[in-house]
Amino acid sequence: MASSKRQSVTPLRAVLPSGKKDTDFFQQVWALVRLIPRGRVTSYGAIAACLGARSGARMVGWAMNSSHGVHPKVPAHRVVNRVGLLSGKDHFASPTAMQEQLEKEGIKIKDNQIVDFEKHFWDPGQALTGHQL
């Protein structure tokens, strides 16, 4: 599974705001993900939709890719796809790192899928609620 695995992603470029403008979307995603409370999960579409509708759901995944070297640490393990499947599991440090992290936070995983995903689902709009951008 997922034989194709990119190792070099050059995240520093996104972290270091040299021109700061192209990475705006990434920082937005990271900021949102960082706001995700422990024991809670969200989906790429929710983040993308909260930022700019269904514009760049794919880019959200790329943002996570860069999040590995981003500080503060971004809980990318709390971000999953629409069905609650650990899509980016293969991209983590370990193939089970994501699941381990989620389980550690109290979230149960079954067959690389989050149990009661909707129950643990965290709406990014909630973070913005009462705290406008």
Place this chain on the structure above:
DNA sequence: TTGTTGACCTCTT
């Protein structure tokens, strides 16, 4: 430089 891939989602047939 252009072309293709990519941790996805939504709309149309």
Place this chain on the structure above:
DNA sequence: CAAGAGGCCAACA
């Protein structure tokens, strides 16, 4: 109702 195609933006070759 189910399946297929499109789309978005960025990075890598």
